[in-house]
Amino acid sequence: IEREVVGHFARAIAATRPELEPASLDKPLAMLLFGMINWLFTWFKPGQPLDYPTLAPLVADLFLNGVSGLHITPVIRPEGEQTHVT
């Protein structure tokens, strides 16, 4: 089920920036978002002084603005051109 939830988030994120999916960055970004949210339990105490209604749009704005500003390297690989030789 976790995999499914990540998939849904990844698709929602990729809907805002279609280049993310071919660049294989949609799922990592979903996981980064989960990181922000899941880590809350370690430090966030609602109402001291921030509460959920204030925090939620903050995280949403932070993430969506962040994603919309990303520089995504295109993964178009013309024939005959070398790619990622390690």
Added chain:
Amino acid sequence: IEREVVGHFARAIAATRPELEPASLDKPLAMLLFGMINWLFTWFKPGQPLDYPTLAPLVADLFLNGVSGLHITPVIRPEGEQTHVT
């Protein structure tokens, strides 16, 4: 020591958006950044296919673009005006 590290990050973040500190959002934002980074251990396997050199600027861009795009409610409170009555 954790408190100190958070303080340093909070100041670095507030340096990019001075409104954050009076709005008491500098430390929460530092914690959200730590969330993205600390949560990595749950899902990130370097090189499959993302590696650290690719991931690091992604997280940095995501966060910095995110912060620079935030709508921060000013906390200027003119005398005699009501604030945050709950």
